Structure formats: C-alpha cells, structure tokens
Amino acid sequence: MKLIISMILFFSSSTSVFAHGMTDADKLLAHNGSNGQFFELGASHMLTGYDHLLFLFGVIFFLTKFKDVFLLITAFTIGHSVSLIFATFWSITADYYLIDAIIALTICYKGFENINGFKKYFDLKVPNINLMVFLFGLIHGFGLSTRLQQLPLDEEGLLLKIISFNLGVEIGQILALSLMLVILIIFRKTKIFIKISKLLNVCLILVGFLLLLMQLHGYQHTHYLDDFPFNIHEHQHLHKISAAVESNTSQKRDISEFEIKEGTWHTHDDGESHFH
Structure with a gap:
C-alpha cells in the first residue's frame, strides 16, 4: 500500500518531468x-x-x-x-x-x-x-x-x-x-x-491510471491558482511531507511538526495543519 501511495505522489508531483509538451x-x-x-x-x-x-x-x-x-x-x-x-x-x-x-x-x-x-x-x-x-x-x-x-x-x-x-x-x-x-x-x-x-x-x-492522476493534478494546479498558490519547489516539499505524514500515521505516531528547508509544516490546538 505504501508503494502505491508513493508512486501516486511521485507521478502527481512530477507533471513537468513527465510532460511531453512543446x-x-x-x-x-x-x-x-x-x-x-x-x-x-x-x-x-x-x-x-x-x-x-x-x-x-x-x-x-x-x-x-x-x-x-x-x-x-x-x-x-x-x-x-x-x-x-x-x-x-x-x-x-x-x-x-x-x-x-x-x-x-x-x-x-x-x-x-x-x-x-x-x-x-x-x-x-x-x-x-x-x-x-x-x-x-x-x-x-x-x-x-x-x-x-x-x-x-x-x-x-x-x-x-x-x-x-x-x-x-x-x-x-x-x-x-x-x-x-x-x-x-x-x-x-x-x-x-x-x-x-x-x-x-x-x-x-x-x-x-497514474498518468490520469498526473494530468488531472496538472489541470488542478493550472486552473485553481487560488487554492494552489505555491511554487513548484514548495509543491514538491508538500508532497514529500504528505507522504511522511501518511507513513508515520500508519505507524500510529503522533506527529506535530515537520521541519524542512524553507519552512515548517505543523498543527495547532484546533487540529488544523498548515505550512509556512
């Protein structure tokens, strides 16, 4: 299951890499x-x-x-x-x-x-x-x-x-x-x-199916900029963090904070997660 999730995240976060446009x-x-x-x-x-x-x-x-x-x-x-x-x-x-x-x-x-x-x-x-x-x-x-x-x-x-x-x-x-x-x-x-x-x-x-997800992912990020305002580098970081959250959650660990190069992904008391 982890392998499938990782593949989906990899393909969906690599639209520009696998694209064959002009x-x-x-x-x-x-x-x-x-x-x-x-x-x-x-x-x-x-x-x-x-x-x-x-x-x-x-x-x-x-x-x-x-x-x-x-x-x-x-x-x-x-x-x-x-x-x-x-x-x-x-x-x-x-x-x-x-x-x-x-x-x-x-x-x-x-x-x-x-x-x-x-x-x-x-x-x-x-x-x-x-x-x-x-x-x-x-x-x-x-x-x-x-x-x-x-x-x-x-x-x-x-x-x-x-x-x-x-x-x-x-x-x-x-x-x-x-x-x-x-x-x-x-x-x-x-x-x-x-x-x-x-x-x-x-x-x-x-x-x-993975290519389908990749293309729909690309469409989402080019047509809903208000919902996805971050640049490609932040985008890739968030996908990596999402994969880490999934992995650690499956092991029933309590994750409160992930530190990365450009910022921090964390949760507050209200349970809402965000990145800055």
Missing part, C-alpha cells in the same frame, strides 16, 4: 520553421509520446498476424490524422491536461480489454475493436493538436506545416511500432509470455 526549443524551432523542421518535430514528439506509445503497445500486444496489425494501426492513423489536421487548421482546441487525461483512460481501456475484463467482470461484449481504435485515434490526434497549437503557427503555409508535422508523427509511429513488434515477436517465443502477459496488461492499466 519546449521553448520547439517553439523557437517552429518560429518561421520550414516544413522539414515541422516533420522532425512531429517525429520526435511521437517518439517521446509515452502515452501514445503505451496505447499502441496495448493494441498490438496479442496480434500475431500482419493483416490484423495493419488494419488496427491504419484505423488509429486515420483517426489521429483527421483530428490533428482539422483541429489545428481550424484552431479547435481544449485544455491539453484534460485531453491527455482522456488519452490515459484509453491506455487503461486497452489493458483492461486485453485481460478480457469486460466479459470476465461485467459480462459485456467487447465493442468492435477497429471502431474503438479509430475513435481513440481521434482523441490521440486531438491531443497532438493541442500540443501543436502551443507553437507560434504562422497562417502562411499553415496547412503544409500541419501535414508535415503529421507525416513526422507517422514516421515516428512506424519506427516505434517496428521496435515493439520485434520485441513482442521475440518475447512470444519464450515460455513466460503466457504466464506474465496478464501481469503486463495489469501494469498497463496501472500506468494509465
């Missing part, structure tokens, strides 16, 4: 950038887009026929290309933390489907996989669009830049999928594949 270097590159530079940006963004890659890993995990891989990846590609291009060109956007939170749920969904969770736990028929992957592709593409729209996009030649970015995403996707397929092909030949395949997909669900 950096200042990306913004500088995009300023009057060429189509080729947008292509490179798309490829690098996909290769570092752990949420997209985790979902794709779940999609191909049990696929052994090239035809099945091709059909599902094509459905995903069409979906994310349509939403990426149209949403960016028409400046349709949303809060990227919330979109990334939904993307995290798609990871949970695929892992849950892979362990036959819908049938086993809810006695439900699994929705058409091709349709679901296409719909999830639309969501992933919209997520890519919200990130792309963080860049200074000049209206001149905008469509070609968006298409170049999307082509870069496709190349990055092909490279990542190729590596995943090679690993899975080798892994399936081992005796332990069947034994730990369920465990790996349970881990996929867990990671998706």
Whole structure:
C-alpha cells in the first residue's frame, strides 16, 4: 500500500518531468520553421509520446498476424490524422491536461480489454475493436493538436506545416511500432509470455491510471491558482511531507511538526495543519 501511495505522489508531483509538451526549443524551432523542421518535430514528439506509445503497445500486444496489425494501426492513423489536421487548421482546441487525461483512460481501456475484463467482470461484449481504435485515434490526434497549437503557427503555409508535422508523427509511429513488434515477436517465443502477459496488461492499466492522476493534478494546479498558490519547489516539499505524514500515521505516531528547508509544516490546538 505504501508503494502505491508513493508512486501516486511521485507521478502527481512530477507533471513537468513527465510532460511531453512543446519546449521553448520547439517553439523557437517552429518560429518561421520550414516544413522539414515541422516533420522532425512531429517525429520526435511521437517518439517521446509515452502515452501514445503505451496505447499502441496495448493494441498490438496479442496480434500475431500482419493483416490484423495493419488494419488496427491504419484505423488509429486515420483517426489521429483527421483530428490533428482539422483541429489545428481550424484552431479547435481544449485544455491539453484534460485531453491527455482522456488519452490515459484509453491506455487503461486497452489493458483492461486485453485481460478480457469486460466479459470476465461485467459480462459485456467487447465493442468492435477497429471502431474503438479509430475513435481513440481521434482523441490521440486531438491531443497532438493541442500540443501543436502551443507553437507560434504562422497562417502562411499553415496547412503544409500541419501535414508535415503529421507525416513526422507517422514516421515516428512506424519506427516505434517496428521496435515493439520485434520485441513482442521475440518475447512470444519464450515460455513466460503466457504466464506474465496478464501481469503486463495489469501494469498497463496501472500506468494509465497514474498518468490520469498526473494530468488531472496538472489541470488542478493550472486552473485553481487560488487554492494552489505555491511554487513548484514548495509543491514538491508538500508532497514529500504528505507522504511522511501518511507513513508515520500508519505507524500510529503522533506527529506535530515537520521541519524542512524553507519552512515548517505543523498543527495547532484546533487540529488544523498548515505550512509556512
């Protein structure tokens, strides 16, 4: 239990570390950038887009026929290309933390489907996989669009830049999928594949859930500044203290004060805890 709590606190307090948004270097590159530079940006963004890659890993995990891989990846590609291009060109956007939170749920969904969770736990028929992957592709593409729209996009030649970015995403996707397929092909030949395949997909669900918490945490701290006015350093200290409180409380210790570098977290007679 302590391990799970520690993981949740670590992920939720590390939004900036695990984020894969556009950096200042990306913004500088995009300023009057060429189509080729947008292509490179798309490829690098996909290769570092752990949420997209985790979902794709779940999609191909049990696929052994090239035809099945091709059909599902094509459905995903069409979906994310349509939403990426149209949403960016028409400046349709949303809060990227919330979109990334939904993307995290798609990871949970695929892992849950892979362990036959819908049938086993809810006695439900699994929705058409091709349709679901296409719909999830639309969501992933919209997520890519919200990130792309963080860049200074000049209206001149905008469509070609968006298409170049999307082509870069496709190349990055092909490279990542190729590596995943090679690993899975080798892994399936081992005796332990069947034994730990369920465990790996349970881990996929867990990671998706942690990413969901991370994105909702980021949304909370960017939209409710009155409730969360402290800076990132204080933020990390409070998370560490919260973990310490949880640990010591479970051991039934009476904690009245924690000293840290920038201040003190303590309680008064009224039982209210605060930091200064």
